[in-house]
Each structure stands twice: as structure tokens, then as C-alpha cells.
Amino acid sequence: DAKTTQPTSMDCAEGRAANLPCNHSTISGNEYVYWYRQIHSQGPQYIIHGLKNNETNEMASLIITEDRKSSTLILPHATLRDTAVYYCIVRDAGNYQLIWGAGTKLIIKP
Amino acid sequence: DTEVTQTPKHLVMGMTNKKSLKCEQHMGHRAMYWYKQKAKKPPELMFVYSYEKLSINESVPSRFSPECPNSSLLNLHLHALQPEDSALYLCASSPGLYGGPDTQYFGPGTRLTVL
Numbered sequence: 001d002a003k004t005t006q007p008t009s010m011d012c013a014e015g016r017a018a019n020l021p022c023n024h025s026t027i028s029g030n031e032y033v034y035w036y037r038q039i040h041s042q043g044p045q046y047i048i049h050g051l052k053n054n055e056t057n058e059m060a061s062l063i064i065t066e067d068r069k070s071s072t073l074i075l076p077h078a079t080l081r082d083t084a085v086y087y088c089i090v091r092d093a094g095n096y097q098l099i100w101g102a103g104t105k106l107i108i109k110p
Numbered sequence: 111d112t113e114v115t116q117t118p119k120h121l122v123m124g125m126t127n128k129k130s131l132k133c134e135q136h137m138g139h140r141a142m143y144w145y146k147q148k149a150k151k152p153p154e155l156m157f158v159y160s161y162e163k164l165s166i167n168e169s170v171p172s173r174f175s176p177e178c179p180n181s182s183l184l185n186l187h188l189h190a191l192q193p194e195d196s197a198l199y200l201c202a203s204s205p206g207l208y209g210g211p212d213t214q215y216f217g218p219g220t221r222l223t224v225l
Contacts, residue, residue, distance in 0.1 A: 032211055034213070036216075041198065041219075041221070042218055042219070043114075043116075043200050043202075043216035043217050043218045043219045044153065044200070044216045045216070046213055046214070046215055046216075049211055049213060051211075087152060091212075094208065096141060096143070096158045096160070096165070096166060096204075096212070097155055097158075097166070098155070098214065100152035100153060101152065102152065103152060
């Protein structure tokens with residue numbers, strides 16, 4: 001079963017920051033939070049991951065709360081090409097499996 | 111380079127056909143994965159190869175047969191499939207760092223239609 005809950009869908013205006021929330025209240029100490037996105041009919045694209053600390057890369061920032069029970073993916077300047085389904089995933093460091101939730105359909109509007 | 115390639119992009123096959131899907135990566139990754147994805151659903155794990163040995167089989171029917179000829183290649187042999195097996199088949203690879211973050215990178219997928 002999925003260990004994450006996300007909003008089913010969200011809208012964001014082009015050029016604005018898109019903030020995608022994720023709840024993972026049952027996360028354990030050795031589980032990583034991963035974010036992937038999937039543009040229609042393409043393979044999932046890795047975005048970012050974190051364990052405890054906030055992380056930033058060229059695509060996005062990941063903010064993890066201190067109790068690690070939730071996180072937020074931030075796309076700083078959303079473009080139309082960021083329209084996709086965004087998956088928040090919890091993964092045990094000792095396990096190959098990614099536990100996928102249903103994802104958030106993010107629609108960027110002009 | 112984080113590229114995983116898959117061939118073919120599209121495949122249409124009859125229920126009596128035998129076909130194969132191919133996946134390749136040249137990132138030196140030691141874990142490779144097959145996933146199945148139905149429309150509007152997240153990917154479902156089918157198989158995991160770790161260091162060229164099958165380590166996870168998620169109770170997949172025997173009409174799907176994986177093969178890992180070497181550390182860069184992963185095949186999925188298909189035989190006597192059913193129409194409900196029509197889906198997007200995704201391959202992924204990861205460094206194989208057990209105990210670490212071990213990020214998976216996905217290929218573009220093969221869209222399979224079984225008639």
C-alpha cells in the first residue's frame with residue numbers, strides 16, 4: 001500500500017512557484033522521500049530525493065518537515081512543460097522497491 | 111548521462127505471438143527493473159535484477175520471462191499474452207547501492223498492445 005498521500009490535482013500559473021505537498025506520516029528513520037514526475041505517456045523522470053535535510057538541485061527544491069511526516073516539492077518558476085503527474089514516493093534504504101502513491105496532476109496555466 | 115533506452119517504442123502482438131522487449135543502460139548500474147503501467151495508474155514493479163541475478167519477482171505470470179544477459183542489458187520475453195496485458199512497460203536502472211539512496215532512472219517505455 002502507498003505510504004504517501006497527495007492532492008489529486010493542482011493548478012499553477014506559468015512563471016509562479018508550484019508547491020506540491022505530500023504527507024508520509026508513517027515514514028521510518030531509514031526511508032527516503034523521492035519525487036518523480038511523468039509527462040503523458042513518457043517514462044517517469046527523477047526530480048529529487050531527501051532523507052532529513054532540505055535539498056535543492058537544478059530542477060526543484062525539497063522541503064522536509066522536522067518530524068519528517070510531510071514534505072513539499074517546489075518548482076521555483078513553473079513553465080507549461082512542467083505539466084505532469086508528480087509522484088511522492090517513500091523508499092526504504094534497504095529495499096529496492098519504490099512505493100508509489102496516486103500522484104498529483106499538476107497543470108500549469110498560461 | 112542518465113539515459114535508459116528501450117526498444118521498441120510501440121509493439122502490437124497477437125495472443126499467440128512471441129516477442130521481446132529490450133532495455134539498455136551504460137551508466138554502470140548494477141540493478142535493473144521492469145515495471146508495468148496501466149492507464150492513469152502508477153507503475154507496478156514486476157522484476158528486479160541485482161548484479162545480473164533475479165532478486166525480486168512480484169508474482170508475475172510465467173508468460174512474462176525476464177532475462178539479464180549482462181549488466182547493461184535487460185530483456186522481457188513475452189509469450190501467449192492476454193489483451194489485459196496491454197500496458198506501458200517501463201525499464202529502470204539504479205546503481206544498486208543497497209542501504210543507500212539508490213536512485214532509479216527510467217526509460218521511455220514500450221507501449222504494448224495485445225490483440
